[in-house]
Amino acid sequence: MSGQRMPCSPKEIGSLFLFEKLTAEQLGRLCAEGRVELFEPGPVYAEGEPATCFFVLIEGEVVLSRRVGGDDIEVVRSSHPGSYTGAMQAYIGDRVKQVYNNSMRVTQPSRFFVLPADVFASVMREWFPMAVHLLEGVFFGSKNSQRLIGQRERLLALGSLSAGLTHELNNPAAAAVRATATLRERVAKMRHKLAVISSGPYPPEQIASLIEIQERTTELVAKAPSLSPLEASDREDEISDWLDDHDIADGWKLAPTFVQAGLGVDWLDQVAASVDEEVLPAAVGWLNYTVETELLMDEIEDSTTRISSLVNAAKQYSQLDRAPYQNADVHELLDSTLMMLAGKIGPEIKVVKDYDRSLPRIPSYPAELNQVWTNLIDNAVGAMRSAGAEGTLTVRTALEGDQALVEFRDTGPGVPAEIRNRIFDPFFTTKPVGEGTGLGLDISWRIVVNKHHGSLQVDSEPGDTRFQVLLPLTATEGEAAPVDIEDTETPEEPAHVS
Template identity: 65%
Template sequence: MTVPQCSPELLRSLFLFESLTDDQLESLCRAGHIAEIDRGQVYLEGEPATCFYVLIEGELVMSKLSGGEDIEITRTSQRGVYAGGWTAYLGDRVPQIYMGSMRVTTPSIFFVLDAEKLGNAIREWFPMAVHLLEGAFYGKQSTRHVIDQRERLLALGSLSAGLTHELNNPAAAAVRATATLRDRVAGMRHKLGMIASGKFNQDSLVTLIRLQEEVAEVVAKAPTLTPLAAADREDALADWFDDHSIRNGWDLAPTFVQAGLDTGWLENVSAAVDDSVLEGAIRWLNYTIESELLMNEIADSTTRISTLVGAAKQYSQMDRAPFQTVDVHELLDSTLIMLGNKIGAGIDVVKEYDPTLPPIDAYAAELNQVWTNLVDNAVSAMDGVGTLTIRTTRDGDRACIEICDTGSGIPDNVIDRIFEPFFTTKPVGEGTGLGLDISWRIVVGKHHGELRVTSHPGDTRFRVVVPIAGPERPTEN
């Protein structure tokens, strides 16, 4: 292959330079050179962008890293195509690194120019164009930043509303149970006054206390009955109370049933105390049962609140480093809890977690945003009814997370566009079209992973693949 000499005529034959003056072309020839590059790698993604290349003859291949693999983006032999450090005109205001990799498949001839000299030439020859390009470049960055922030705020607002609703239910239950418990404790004090008056002899009192302790243990292990079984047991207890002349037995029956007690247990109480104090003993035990049930309700409610707060902290990664080693399953669980109100009762959530999947290195809060976007889309696709499946597996040194729904599917004529910014299939006002674009940039751009989708009616699957070792850990300043 004969390597030509650099000349204004040669450079003018390349479409990039065809409108330059002879003096500008001469200047480029002095600043750069014509080079033959043998088959192989020219530069790698992420390396300092030192040169700008214009193809004169041969073939080049451009590629980008995705999930640890070098993915071919374009392959061309078109004369005049260029690559390399073309953003040099922006100087050190942006990272001057190669944004992809380039290799040649056959010995090729390039015009090669030092990137810094290219930047100087562009700024000197085209000052107005530089200002326009700078405005477009930074304006796009600023717009993307503002819109990303708004998308996050919209998601946060939606999650906050759901979290508030989820917190309100157990909080209100705890308040109600506390108020009722106060009444029951007051009733127990009244009963203690009656006991002190001498209605119960010492043996009956000892027996009653023993039964009281037994009740507390029984309540803690009370089974959950079907509505039909509970109704049948309430009828049987109400009849027993009537047979033993205990007033308003129908009102006491539900409490004893809820505690898991039956007529056989009541017969033990009847045999342990005199008939004259049986009703007082039953009502004393009723107060004990109600108090235990109310304390269980308070404990369940406050545990639920604690769980929700813990999930919110896990989801937001509050007080944690942005980049850390995390359990993917904990991230997924916290997202499902945060979206619990939105998922609703009509959607069954199935979790198929691989217990062998190790912790991964990741930007945890941003991955939670990915799960939020994908789960939210899945829920919308099912219109409140269906099955949401979250599946994790290990694929060598990568973690795979699938979020599947049984919705109507993504039409074939739009599936190739769903990761485009501002593209949405939702009605106007219901979607920004940025959720999947942001997810793509987090998974592919920031974690060097993959985000793919397959869809058929009744089976849509978004597959996220990220390296277990994660992207290169950022250095601390």
């Protein structure tokens, strides 16, 4: 939008704090190469357009906004003469993409001193060469530091996840190794016991009956019910008494195995009815090895299934074998992250999943959303640990209008009101030196807002802190190819108001 050209007064321009130290000659050059324009209420420029001008408010009111999802969010409103915005980084040249980082509109007739971007860059370099060097150093140094520390943040998270994953994988792997060694021993004893039975003077029909019982037993083991400790204890006593009554030695050692397999005295009665009394102890011993073998194979299956689940969770978490931008099931992403962080969360923190399974798949960069979940869960766990050993983490999903809500709620001490508006700032952290970079929430904010056009907000009071992520259910029109997170802009004040 173009304004109405008006006379430029060096004296008036010199009254603005930006230019109050300039000489008359310099003010004359500004008026000669710049201009004063009057804008009627309405838009002046839009976010993302080429940054062609530097604007300084003389009188009126200016409103700056950023586009978040489908909404324009007001970030600055000022009527202070001298407030400036526009092509503020023109002095850097084409080393930075020169676009407006916000949208500007005026709410009443407003006059601006407007300086073309190339003129602004020229006078900056000519009049303030040292200041330009300092600003360039601050600008690029800050971006480089942020990129390096962001990489360190991800490496630290990866190291922590790797250590947790190694621990989680080690437990089922060790269990499978132990069970395999024990299984080999039990199978050998079962073969020996079968050889003893088959070499004795027992009719073939009894051996056949025992083998039939063995087959039925394996089916019963697969369907073993879950018993309470009291129920298991009572059943162990019943089986021990039965074995003692039938002169089977060490019945108290056999009873727990039979109970774990879901077998009771009715099953033992069937065994006793199928064989002669003199072969019963050997038959029960042989069937005990059969039951132990089945239980050990179940343990190996559970352990290897757990390992497979962890590996799949790691693949889902990293998204290494998937497209970077895709329609993803947010619950799969949350589950994989929670599984990866299970060791870090620990048993003392209860995890509650309150999922709305009707949520549709959402267009997203899943690997980067997993990074957001990791940061938010890690912060929640750390907050609860700082207040005590226990706590509850609730992960909730819901449909809110045309957006998907993902909420992380913890029972920690809360975020103090005085720092609540700073927690998304780069490098801001409440952790001790060396324990946090202050980029976790900043990176999360940029992933959610800049890359997914959603929103990230916090609502906190002692015992109830909620970080809420809202994500669009449909892809943004003209969605570009995925870019590296460091290439997105850091959340900052779109204009400087003094």
